[in-house]
Amino acid sequence: MNQPQSVDSLDAAMRLAIEHSYQVKGTTYPNPPVGAVIVDPQGRVVGVGATEPAGGEHAEVLALRRAGGLAAGGIAFVTLEPCNHYGKTPPCVNALIEARVSMVVYAVDDPNAIAGGGAGRLQAAGVQVRSGVLADQVAAGPLREWLHKVRTGLPHVTWKYASSVDGRSAAADGSSRWISSEASRSDLHRRRAIADAIVVGTGTVLADDPALTARRGDGSLADRQPLRVVVGMREIPPEAKVLNDDSRTMVIRTHDPMEVIKALTDRTDVLLEGGPTLAGAFLRAGAVNRILAYVAPMLLGGPITAVDDVGVPTIARALRWQFDGIDRAGPDLVLSLVPHGGQG
Ligand SMILES: NC(=O)c1ccc[n+]([C@@H]2O[C@H](COP(=O)([O-])OP(=O)(O)OC[C@H]3O[C@@H](n4cnc5c(N)ncnc54)[C@H](OP(=O)(O)O)[C@@H]3O)[C@@H](O)[C@H]2O)c1
Numbered sequence: 001m002n003q004p005q006s007v008d009s010l011d012a013a014m015r016l017a018i019e020h021s022y023q024v025k026g027t028t029y030p031n032p033p034v035g036a037v038i039v040d041p042q043g044r045v046v047g048v049g050a051t052e053p054a055g056g057e058h059a060e061v062l063a064l065r066r067a068g069g070l071a072a073g074g075i076a077f078v079t080l081e082p083c084n085h086y087g088k089t090p091p092c093v094n095a096l097i098e099a100r101v102s103m104v105v106y107a108v109d110d111p112n113a114i115a116g117g118g119a120g121r122l123q124a125a126g127v128q129v130r131s132g133v134l135a136d137q138v139a140a141g142p143l144r145e146w147l148h149k150v151r152t153g154l155p156h157v158t159w160k161y162a163s164s165v166d167g168r169s170a171a172a173d174g175s176s177r178w179i180s181s182e183a184s185r186s187d188l189h190r191r192r193a194i195a196d197a198i199v200v201g202t203g204t205v206l207a208d209d210p211a212l213t214a215r216r217g218d219g220s221l222a223d224r225q226p227l228r229v230v231v232g233m234r235e236i237p238p239e240a241k242v243l244n245d246d247s248r249t250m251v252i253r254t255h256d257p258m259e260v261i262k263a264l265t266d267r268t269d270v271l272l273e274g275g276p277t278l279a280g281a282f283l284r285a286g287a288v289n290r291i292l293a294y295v296a297p298m299l300l301g302g303p304i305t306a307v308d309d310v311g312v313p314t315i316a317r318a319l320r321w322q323f324d325g326i327d328r329a330g331p332d333l334v335l336s337l338v339p340h341g342g343q344g
Contacts, residue, residue: 005045010105013037013045013077014134018107020050020059021079021142026194026224027053029268032146036063037077038070038101046070058083060092064099071099079138081110081131082118093121103128107138111150140324140338145269148289155196155264157287159272159279160188162294163306169276172302174207180294183330188294189215193222196267199260200242201278202232211241212273221246226271231260231278257285280308283319291321291337294329 007013014037021035028034028051036059038047047070049062057065060082064071076082082092082104096104104122109131119129139147145156162180163169170176180188192198193214204210214222225247230236233253242249252260257278264270272282282288293306312318325336 006043007037007039007045008043010077010130010133013039013075014079014105014107014138016045016048017059017077017079018134018138018142020048021138024050024052025142026196026269029196030054031058032080033142034059034078034080035142036060036079038063038067038074039077040067040070040074041102046074055088058089058092061089061095064095064101067099071101073100073102075103075105076101077133078104078106080108080143081106082122083110083112084118084121091118091121093118093125096122097125097127101127103130105130105133107131107133107135108143108147111147144290149268153265154261155267155270156289157199157261157270157272157282158195158290158292159282159288160191160292160294161273161279161306162296164296164298164300166299166301167306168300168302168304169306170207170304171300172304174304176304177208179298179300180296181330181332184294184296184332184334186217187329187334189222191292192226192271193224195226195269195271197227197229197264197270199229199231199264199270199272199274199278201274202230202234202236203277204273204275205230205236205240205242206234207275209241210273211244211246213246227264227267229260229264231255231274255281257282257287261287276305276308279306280310283307284309284311289338291335293333293335293337295333295335297331 017035017037021033025033031051034051036049040046047063047067049059051059060078084091084093122129148156198212212228228242228249230251320340321337322340324338327334
Protein backbone atom coordinates (compact mmCIF):
# COMPACT_ATOMS: atom_id res chain seq x y z
CA MET A 1 0.00 0.00 0.00
CA ASN A 2 1.66 3.29 -1.10
CA GLN A 3 -0.12 5.83 1.07
CA PRO A 4 -1.15 4.36 4.40
CA GLN A 5 -4.48 5.72 5.52
CA SER A 6 -4.92 6.57 9.21
CA VAL A 7 -7.89 5.56 11.32
CA ASP A 8 -8.58 7.26 14.60
CA SER A 9 -11.14 4.94 16.14
CA LEU A 10 -12.22 1.33 16.31
CA ASP A 11 -15.45 2.27 14.53
CA ALA A 12 -13.61 3.97 11.65
CA ALA A 13 -11.43 0.92 11.03
CA MET A 14 -14.43 -1.41 11.24
CA ARG A 15 -16.35 0.79 8.80
CA LEU A 16 -13.50 0.35 6.34
CA ALA A 17 -13.67 -3.43 6.84
CA ILE A 18 -17.44 -3.27 6.21
CA GLU A 19 -16.91 -1.32 2.97
CA HIS A 20 -14.52 -4.00 1.74
CA SER A 21 -16.93 -6.78 2.68
CA TYR A 22 -19.68 -5.15 0.59
CA GLN A 23 -17.41 -5.27 -2.45
CA VAL A 24 -17.40 -9.08 -2.43
CA LYS A 25 -21.02 -9.65 -1.44
CA GLY A 26 -22.56 -12.29 -3.70
CA THR A 27 -19.22 -13.76 -4.81
CA THR A 28 -18.13 -15.83 -1.81
CA TYR A 29 -20.74 -18.59 -1.43
CA PRO A 30 -20.65 -20.77 0.66
CA ASN A 31 -18.27 -18.57 2.63
CA PRO A 32 -19.45 -15.31 4.19
CA PRO A 33 -18.50 -11.96 2.62
CA VAL A 34 -16.05 -10.72 5.25
CA GLY A 35 -13.85 -7.64 5.29
CA ALA A 36 -10.60 -7.20 7.24
CA VAL A 37 -8.29 -4.26 7.93
CA ILE A 38 -4.86 -4.31 9.59
CA VAL A 39 -3.79 -1.19 11.43
CA ASP A 40 -0.16 -0.77 12.58
CA PRO A 41 0.76 0.49 16.09
CA GLN A 42 0.78 4.08 14.73
CA GLY A 43 -2.85 3.77 13.62
CA ARG A 44 -2.04 3.52 9.91
CA VAL A 45 -3.98 1.12 7.68
CA VAL A 46 -1.32 -1.27 6.34
CA GLY A 47 -3.47 -4.03 4.85
CA VAL A 48 -7.05 -4.64 3.75
CA GLY A 49 -8.74 -7.76 2.42
CA ALA A 50 -12.10 -9.30 1.64
CA THR A 51 -13.12 -12.94 1.19
CA GLU A 52 -12.18 -14.49 -2.15
CA PRO A 53 -14.54 -16.86 -3.99
CA ALA A 54 -14.87 -20.38 -2.50
CA GLY A 55 -11.53 -22.13 -2.17
CA GLY A 56 -9.69 -18.78 -2.14
CA GLU A 57 -8.26 -16.88 0.77
CA HIS A 58 -10.20 -15.50 3.71
CA ALA A 59 -10.24 -11.75 4.35
CA GLU A 60 -7.83 -11.78 7.32
CA VAL A 61 -5.19 -13.76 5.46
CA LEU A 62 -5.26 -11.39 2.48
CA ALA A 63 -5.08 -8.31 4.72
CA LEU A 64 -2.18 -9.80 6.70
CA ARG A 65 -0.32 -10.70 3.52
CA ARG A 66 -0.64 -7.12 2.30
CA ALA A 67 0.52 -5.78 5.69
CA GLY A 68 3.55 -8.11 5.82
CA GLY A 69 5.84 -7.36 8.79
CA LEU A 70 3.92 -4.14 9.55
CA ALA A 71 1.15 -6.21 11.17
CA ALA A 72 3.33 -7.08 14.20
CA GLY A 73 2.03 -5.28 17.28
CA GLY A 74 -0.90 -3.90 15.29
CA ILE A 75 -4.66 -4.48 15.40
CA ALA A 76 -6.72 -6.65 13.06
CA PHE A 77 -10.30 -5.54 12.41
CA VAL A 78 -12.60 -8.21 11.00
CA THR A 79 -16.35 -8.12 10.39
CA LEU A 80 -16.77 -11.75 11.55
CA GLU A 81 -15.01 -13.68 14.33
CA PRO A 82 -11.91 -15.23 12.74
CA CYS A 83 -12.41 -18.91 11.97
CA ASN A 84 -10.75 -21.64 13.97
CA HIS A 85 -10.94 -24.68 11.72
CA TYR A 86 -9.32 -26.34 8.75
CA GLY A 87 -11.70 -26.08 5.81
CA LYS A 88 -10.43 -25.45 2.29
CA THR A 89 -7.96 -23.07 3.95
CA PRO A 90 -6.15 -23.25 7.34
CA PRO A 91 -7.70 -21.43 10.35
CA CYS A 92 -7.44 -17.63 10.16
CA VAL A 93 -6.59 -17.50 13.87
CA ASN A 94 -3.27 -19.25 13.08
CA ALA A 95 -2.37 -16.54 10.57
CA LEU A 96 -3.26 -13.79 13.08
CA ILE A 97 -1.19 -15.39 15.84
CA GLU A 98 1.78 -15.95 13.50
CA ALA A 99 1.61 -12.31 12.34
CA ARG A 100 1.93 -11.30 16.03
CA VAL A 101 -0.94 -8.79 16.02
CA SER A 102 -1.53 -7.51 19.54
CA MET A 103 -5.32 -7.32 19.25
CA VAL A 104 -8.20 -8.60 17.15
CA VAL A 105 -11.39 -6.53 16.98
CA TYR A 106 -14.37 -8.16 15.32
CA ALA A 107 -18.05 -7.34 14.84
CA VAL A 108 -20.15 -10.52 14.84
CA ASP A 109 -19.58 -13.85 16.63
CA ASP A 110 -19.33 -16.80 14.25
CA PRO A 111 -22.61 -18.73 14.74
CA ASN A 112 -21.12 -21.71 12.98
CA ALA A 113 -20.34 -24.45 15.51
CA ILE A 114 -17.50 -25.83 13.38
CA ALA A 115 -15.73 -22.56 12.53
CA GLY A 116 -16.44 -20.81 15.86
CA GLY A 117 -14.18 -20.59 18.92
CA GLY A 118 -11.71 -18.29 17.19
CA ALA A 119 -11.87 -15.66 19.93
CA GLY A 120 -10.97 -18.20 22.64
CA ARG A 121 -8.02 -19.53 20.62
CA LEU A 122 -6.66 -16.01 20.11
CA GLN A 123 -6.96 -15.15 23.80
CA ALA A 124 -5.25 -18.40 24.77
CA ALA A 125 -2.36 -17.34 22.53
CA GLY A 126 -2.09 -13.96 24.32
CA VAL A 127 -3.88 -11.86 21.69
CA GLN A 128 -6.36 -9.32 23.10
CA VAL A 129 -9.85 -9.70 21.66
CA ARG A 130 -12.71 -7.24 21.46
CA SER A 131 -16.03 -8.29 19.94
CA GLY A 132 -19.29 -6.56 19.06
CA VAL A 133 -17.84 -3.44 17.38
CA LEU A 134 -20.53 -2.29 14.87
CA ALA A 135 -22.07 -5.74 15.24
CA ASP A 136 -25.62 -4.56 14.47
CA GLN A 137 -24.47 -2.80 11.32
CA VAL A 138 -22.68 -5.89 10.07
CA ALA A 139 -25.45 -8.32 11.05
CA ALA A 140 -28.10 -6.23 9.30
CA GLY A 141 -25.83 -5.38 6.37
CA PRO A 142 -23.15 -7.42 4.59
CA LEU A 143 -23.63 -10.60 6.63
CA ARG A 144 -27.42 -10.52 6.88
CA GLU A 145 -28.24 -13.23 4.33
CA TRP A 146 -25.33 -15.48 5.31
CA LEU A 147 -26.21 -15.32 9.03
CA HIS A 148 -29.84 -16.16 8.24
CA LYS A 149 -28.68 -19.15 6.19
CA VAL A 150 -26.36 -20.44 8.94
CA ARG A 151 -29.01 -20.01 11.65
CA THR A 152 -32.01 -21.46 9.79
CA GLY A 153 -30.52 -23.62 7.04
CA LEU A 154 -32.79 -21.73 4.62
CA PRO A 155 -32.09 -19.00 2.08
CA HIS A 156 -32.87 -15.42 3.02
CA VAL A 157 -35.79 -14.02 0.97
CA THR A 158 -36.07 -10.35 0.02
CA TRP A 159 -39.38 -9.40 -1.56
CA LYS A 160 -38.67 -6.60 -4.01
CA TYR A 161 -41.39 -4.64 -5.69
CA ALA A 162 -41.92 -1.35 -7.44
CA SER A 163 -45.10 0.58 -6.83
CA SER A 164 -46.73 3.92 -7.31
CA VAL A 165 -47.09 6.00 -4.17
CA ASP A 166 -50.66 4.69 -3.89
CA GLY A 167 -49.36 1.12 -3.66
CA ARG A 168 -50.20 -0.06 -7.19
CA SER A 169 -47.75 -2.39 -8.92
CA ALA A 170 -49.32 -2.15 -12.37
CA ALA A 171 -51.78 0.01 -14.27
CA ALA A 172 -55.37 -1.17 -14.70
CA ASP A 173 -54.51 -2.87 -18.03
CA GLY A 174 -51.77 -4.93 -16.30
CA SER A 175 -48.83 -2.99 -17.72
CA SER A 176 -46.17 -2.37 -15.08
CA ARG A 177 -42.94 -1.76 -16.99
CA TRP A 178 -41.03 1.31 -15.89
CA ILE A 179 -43.07 2.22 -12.82
CA SER A 180 -39.75 3.00 -11.23
CA SER A 181 -37.09 5.39 -12.53
CA GLU A 182 -33.92 4.53 -14.42
CA ALA A 183 -31.96 5.13 -11.19
CA SER A 184 -34.13 2.56 -9.37
CA ARG A 185 -33.71 0.08 -12.19
CA SER A 186 -29.92 0.33 -12.12
CA ASP A 187 -30.04 -0.06 -8.34
CA LEU A 188 -32.14 -3.20 -8.82
CA HIS A 189 -29.74 -4.59 -11.43
CA ARG A 190 -26.84 -4.16 -9.01
CA ARG A 191 -28.92 -5.95 -6.38
CA ARG A 192 -29.74 -8.76 -8.81
CA ALA A 193 -26.06 -9.22 -9.66
CA ILE A 194 -25.30 -10.21 -6.04
CA ALA A 195 -28.43 -12.38 -5.57
CA ASP A 196 -28.36 -16.15 -5.95
CA ALA A 197 -31.88 -16.51 -7.37
CA ILE A 198 -34.82 -14.40 -8.59
CA VAL A 199 -38.30 -15.86 -8.09
CA VAL A 200 -41.48 -14.87 -9.96
CA GLY A 201 -44.87 -16.46 -10.64
CA THR A 202 -46.09 -17.51 -14.08
CA GLY A 203 -48.40 -14.47 -13.97
CA THR A 204 -45.45 -12.06 -14.19
CA VAL A 205 -43.80 -14.03 -16.98
CA LEU A 206 -47.03 -14.11 -19.02
CA ALA A 207 -47.86 -10.42 -18.39
CA ASP A 208 -44.44 -8.77 -18.75
CA ASP A 209 -42.12 -11.31 -20.43
CA PRO A 210 -39.18 -10.17 -18.23
CA ALA A 211 -35.63 -11.47 -18.88
CA LEU A 212 -34.88 -11.45 -15.11
CA THR A 213 -31.18 -10.92 -15.72
CA ALA A 214 -28.70 -8.56 -14.06
CA ARG A 215 -27.50 -5.94 -16.53
CA ARG A 216 -25.01 -3.11 -16.49
CA GLY A 217 -25.89 0.48 -17.39
CA ASP A 218 -24.96 -0.14 -21.05
CA GLY A 219 -27.39 -3.09 -21.24
CA SER A 220 -24.71 -5.79 -21.25
CA LEU A 221 -25.06 -8.79 -18.96
CA ALA A 222 -23.38 -8.56 -15.54
CA ASP A 223 -20.63 -11.13 -14.89
CA ARG A 224 -22.73 -12.98 -12.39
CA GLN A 225 -26.32 -13.98 -13.16
CA PRO A 226 -28.80 -15.27 -10.57
CA LEU A 227 -30.76 -18.45 -11.16
CA ARG A 228 -34.24 -17.57 -12.53
CA VAL A 229 -37.12 -19.38 -10.86
CA VAL A 230 -40.69 -19.45 -12.18
CA VAL A 231 -43.44 -20.75 -9.86
CA GLY A 232 -46.85 -22.00 -11.01
CA MET A 233 -48.71 -24.64 -12.97
CA ARG A 234 -49.21 -22.87 -16.27
CA GLU A 235 -46.93 -23.51 -19.25
CA ILE A 236 -44.51 -20.77 -20.21
CA PRO A 237 -44.19 -20.17 -23.97
CA PRO A 238 -40.82 -21.46 -25.26
CA GLU A 239 -40.01 -18.01 -26.67
CA ALA A 240 -40.35 -16.37 -23.22
CA LYS A 241 -37.25 -14.29 -22.41
CA VAL A 242 -36.92 -16.02 -19.05
CA LEU A 243 -36.02 -19.21 -20.95
CA ASN A 244 -33.23 -17.61 -23.01
CA ASP A 245 -29.56 -18.55 -22.61
CA ASP A 246 -28.58 -15.53 -20.52
CA SER A 247 -28.88 -17.52 -17.28
CA ARG A 248 -30.25 -20.79 -15.97
CA THR A 249 -33.97 -21.17 -15.21
CA MET A 250 -35.83 -23.49 -12.87
CA VAL A 251 -39.60 -23.98 -13.21
CA ILE A 252 -41.29 -25.18 -10.02
CA ARG A 253 -44.83 -26.50 -10.44
CA THR A 254 -46.28 -25.70 -7.03
CA HIS A 255 -48.29 -23.10 -5.15
CA ASP A 256 -46.49 -23.78 -1.86
CA PRO A 257 -43.85 -21.14 -1.00
CA MET A 258 -42.08 -23.53 1.38
CA GLU A 259 -41.56 -25.96 -1.49
CA VAL A 260 -39.92 -23.15 -3.43
CA ILE A 261 -37.68 -22.27 -0.48
CA LYS A 262 -36.72 -25.92 0.01
CA ALA A 263 -35.80 -26.21 -3.68
CA LEU A 264 -33.40 -23.31 -3.11
CA THR A 265 -31.66 -24.46 0.09
CA ASP A 266 -28.32 -24.45 -1.70
CA ARG A 267 -28.75 -20.67 -2.17
CA THR A 268 -28.28 -17.87 0.36
CA ASP A 269 -29.75 -14.68 -1.09
CA VAL A 270 -33.09 -14.97 -2.90
CA LEU A 271 -34.97 -12.05 -4.46
CA LEU A 272 -38.73 -12.52 -4.76
CA GLU A 273 -39.84 -10.37 -7.68
CA GLY A 274 -43.24 -11.91 -8.31
CA GLY A 275 -46.51 -10.11 -8.73
CA PRO A 276 -49.20 -9.61 -6.06
CA THR A 277 -50.33 -13.26 -6.03
CA LEU A 278 -46.96 -14.86 -5.31
CA ALA A 279 -45.92 -12.05 -2.95
CA GLY A 280 -49.13 -12.59 -0.95
CA ALA A 281 -48.52 -16.34 -0.77
CA PHE A 282 -44.96 -15.84 0.52
CA LEU A 283 -46.07 -13.25 3.10
CA ARG A 284 -48.92 -15.50 4.34
CA ALA A 285 -46.42 -18.33 4.73
CA GLY A 286 -44.04 -16.10 6.74
CA ALA A 287 -41.45 -16.73 4.04
CA VAL A 288 -40.27 -13.13 3.52
CA ASN A 289 -37.30 -11.88 5.58
CA ARG A 290 -36.94 -8.42 4.11
CA ILE A 291 -38.96 -6.05 1.93
CA LEU A 292 -37.32 -3.76 -0.60
CA ALA A 293 -39.84 -1.30 -2.06
CA TYR A 294 -39.11 1.12 -4.88
CA VAL A 295 -41.82 3.73 -4.54
CA ALA A 296 -42.34 6.06 -7.48
CA PRO A 297 -43.93 9.53 -7.22
CA MET A 298 -46.88 8.60 -9.43
CA LEU A 299 -50.49 7.56 -8.90
CA LEU A 300 -52.03 4.66 -10.81
CA GLY A 301 -55.23 3.83 -8.93
CA GLY A 302 -57.06 0.73 -10.12
CA PRO A 303 -57.20 -2.81 -8.84
CA ILE A 304 -53.61 -4.09 -9.16
CA THR A 305 -51.97 -3.60 -5.80
CA ALA A 306 -48.39 -4.55 -4.87
CA VAL A 307 -49.67 -7.51 -2.90
CA ASP A 308 -52.89 -9.52 -2.72
CA ASP A 309 -54.32 -11.16 0.37
CA VAL A 310 -51.70 -11.42 3.12
CA GLY A 311 -54.06 -13.21 5.52
CA VAL A 312 -54.97 -10.14 7.60
CA PRO A 313 -58.70 -10.11 8.42
CA THR A 314 -58.56 -7.09 10.73
CA ILE A 315 -56.16 -4.28 11.67
CA ALA A 316 -55.19 -5.92 14.98
CA ARG A 317 -53.69 -8.80 12.97
CA ALA A 318 -51.70 -6.57 10.59
CA LEU A 319 -48.26 -7.91 9.66
CA ARG A 320 -45.97 -5.47 11.47
CA TRP A 321 -42.64 -4.50 9.89
CA GLN A 322 -40.14 -1.78 10.61
CA PHE A 323 -38.04 0.41 8.32
CA ASP A 324 -34.33 -0.33 8.46
CA GLY A 325 -33.37 1.91 5.57
CA ILE A 326 -34.84 4.79 3.57
CA ASP A 327 -32.87 5.90 0.52
CA ARG A 328 -33.43 7.80 -2.71
CA ALA A 329 -32.88 6.46 -6.22
CA GLY A 330 -33.42 9.37 -8.60
CA PRO A 331 -36.99 10.57 -7.99
CA ASP A 332 -37.99 7.34 -6.18
CA LEU A 333 -37.83 6.28 -2.55
CA VAL A 334 -36.16 2.96 -1.74
CA LEU A 335 -37.62 1.55 1.45
CA SER A 336 -36.07 -1.40 3.24
CA LEU A 337 -38.08 -3.18 5.93
CA VAL A 338 -37.49 -6.08 8.28
CA PRO A 339 -40.05 -7.86 10.47
CA HIS A 340 -40.97 -5.81 13.52
CA GLY A 341 -38.81 -6.64 16.50
CA GLY A 342 -36.58 -9.09 14.68
CA GLN A 343 -33.94 -9.52 12.04
CA GLY A 344 -36.17 -11.85 10.02
N1 LIG B 1 -44.39 -3.67 -9.94
C1 LIG B 1 -43.81 -4.79 -9.62
O1 LIG B 1 -42.88 -4.82 -8.82
C2 LIG B 1 -44.30 -6.04 -10.26
C3 LIG B 1 -43.54 -7.20 -10.14
C4 LIG B 1 -44.03 -8.36 -10.71
C5 LIG B 1 -45.25 -8.35 -11.37
N2 LIG B 1 -45.96 -7.19 -11.46
C6 LIG B 1 -47.26 -7.16 -12.16
O2 LIG B 1 -48.09 -8.13 -11.55
C7 LIG B 1 -49.01 -8.63 -12.52
C8 LIG B 1 -48.97 -10.13 -12.49
O3 LIG B 1 -49.49 -10.51 -11.25
P1 LIG B 1 -49.60 -11.99 -10.78
O4 LIG B 1 -50.13 -11.96 -9.40
O5 LIG B 1 -50.35 -12.78 -11.80
O6 LIG B 1 -48.08 -12.44 -10.85
P2 LIG B 1 -47.31 -13.55 -10.02
O7 LIG B 1 -47.65 -13.46 -8.59
O8 LIG B 1 -45.87 -13.41 -10.37
O9 LIG B 1 -47.82 -14.92 -10.62
C9 LIG B 1 -49.05 -15.47 -10.22
C10 LIG B 1 -49.04 -16.95 -10.48
O10 LIG B 1 -48.16 -17.58 -9.57
C11 LIG B 1 -48.60 -18.92 -9.39
N3 LIG B 1 -48.66 -19.18 -7.96
C12 LIG B 1 -47.62 -19.60 -7.24
N4 LIG B 1 -47.96 -19.76 -5.97
C13 LIG B 1 -49.25 -19.43 -5.85
C14 LIG B 1 -50.17 -19.42 -4.77
N5 LIG B 1 -49.83 -19.78 -3.53
N6 LIG B 1 -51.42 -19.00 -5.02
C15 LIG B 1 -51.80 -18.65 -6.26
N7 LIG B 1 -50.96 -18.67 -7.32
C16 LIG B 1 -49.71 -19.06 -7.12
C17 LIG B 1 -49.92 -19.06 -10.10
O11 LIG B 1 -49.58 -19.61 -11.37
P3 LIG B 1 -50.42 -20.75 -12.11
O12 LIG B 1 -51.76 -20.16 -12.34
O13 LIG B 1 -49.62 -20.95 -13.35
O14 LIG B 1 -50.42 -21.93 -11.22
C18 LIG B 1 -50.36 -17.64 -10.26
O15 LIG B 1 -51.22 -17.45 -11.34
C19 LIG B 1 -48.60 -8.05 -13.84
O16 LIG B 1 -49.43 -6.98 -14.14
C20 LIG B 1 -47.20 -7.59 -13.59
O17 LIG B 1 -46.89 -6.52 -14.45
C21 LIG B 1 -45.51 -6.05 -10.92
